Amino acid sequence: MSNNSEQTTPVQPANFIRNIVADDLASGKHETIVTRFPPEPNGYLHIGHAKSICLNFGLARDFGGRCHLRFDDTNPVKEEVEYSESIKESVRWLGFDWGGHMYYASDYFEQLYQWAEQLIQSGKAYVDDLNAEQIRAHRGTLTEPGKESPFRNRSVEENLELFRRMRGGEFPDGAKVLRAKIDMASPNINLRDPVMYRILHAVHPHAGDQWCIYPMYDFAHGQSDAIEGITHSICTLEFEDHKPLYEWFLDNLPVPNRPRQYEFARLNLTYTVMSKRKLLQLVQDGDVSGWDDPRMPTLVGLRRRGYTPEAIRTFCERIGVGRSDSWIDMSIIEECVREDLNQKAPRAMGVLRPVKLIIDNYPADGTEEFQVANHPQQPELGSRAVPFGKELWIEADDFQEIPEKGFKRLTPGAEVRLRAAYIVKCIGADKDADGNVVAVRCTYDPETKSGLPGAERKVKGVIHWVSARHAVTAEVRLYDRLISVPSPSGDDWKGDLNPDSIQLLTDCKLEPLLAAAGAEERFQFERQGYFCVDLKDSQPGRPVFNRTVTLRDSWVKK
């Protein structure tokens, strides 16, 4: 065996951040690395966050460092404990462990406040009385420099007194802000005297009512990183313009460590929406049943849909990490679940759109049981007994009176194998007055019983079935993409909502064993797809299944 360094961990695809980390470790710049995943608890985590989680926690895991979970909770008006609780649960569900390193930016508020006073003392921050509109007007534009606030040159003493009174609650929301004194003419707008603190008389979900001034992201994030000893602070591209400010604060404050920020491109997925704003809107407008609606790209939604943590992790590895804006096709993540579920999901038979199949030459009250393997490639998954009888449910579209070209299933005169049972020959169909097929008629060949010597006669098609007498009736929810176009248009993205993103089937017929399936149990319904017992709505004896994803289907219809 060769002695490569990373024997114990699977080889991860190279990306520029891994390379940087590897170099920093090799050069001795860092002895160990510390990363962090810093969500704001103002919404549920989605698949885009999963990319960041896998990156940050994955780096820590693969390079023997650690990764912190830190709530970036600097804006109490948007944050709730419901969100932070859900975030923790989702990170754990995804398979990552912060091992005690859970922090809140709000726990650093006192330190941050002290640092703000220090900046005031050194003449690098000032209290501004301008209101929001005036500040905006003074900021200038992309091509024109800004103008300095008339309050920019207050004395240190006055600034200090005012800032303390801000903290003391003497002023109403919006009356004053603390600003960094940098450069109103900077071509980087973030450096045009950015706001450090604003007055918000709001109760904080974590810090309670101790504060009425709150630091802005820019004044909190880098210092939080420094406090925690973060070595590699990884964020998305839109923060690149903030890096000079991130560094300005670190340069001007006596921070204990010097983290370095790196940016990567956020995930875009086709046929869905990803921004928290849009996701929240879908929830609020009732377009979906909640954050965990199985159509949502949230982690709780994907989970309820039947996605596995493994599949999501594989997805995050597969798409890579880069700096170029990219759109990942939905089919990639779908393929990842198929891959995972193909390995681990036991097979079962379920008829979604049932039509009767009557075997004319089978005894009317006859019944037998077939022992069927739960997985064709994995005998260790065992087998189960599946009852059989004269009347079965089969899939309506497995019968075609006039078969289209290439059709390999039931059609008058044709033979088909009933999976794990007998070969039957179609002899016709019963119809109602309107000509609708109410039952397909066939005869069976007792010699072809599955497993019997000589029963392997070749037939073109194999179909699944469920004994009518033993079937359990279930509700099955068929999900499709939320958005009907690859990348929804800007403002009227709601117009691109897929009207058929959910299809409710209430009279599905499943093999009896499935009546007892527990929440989140996953199965492959043969020939159809992967299905998951709904976490919330399923009842014993009256199961509800969500379709996670269909099987691939090379049978090109039409």
Next chain:
RNA sequence: UGGGGUGUCGCCAAGCGGUAAGGCAACGGACUCUGACUCCGUUAUUCCGAGGUUCGAAUCCUCGCACCCCAGCCA
């Protein structure tokens, strides 16, 4: 016509001066009691474009072009 980024196969993505990895998709074929799975095989003389440097460039230089981000007291 301010600043910051990005452009390598249909979609991602390695590559960091030595002669275009890999994944997904696609397309052939084999296998199959799931039209699934699996398995073989094929798929960029070319790296946004044009010049230049070099024995040699996707990699260095120059000039263009396209796209993304920034003017919240959001993160």
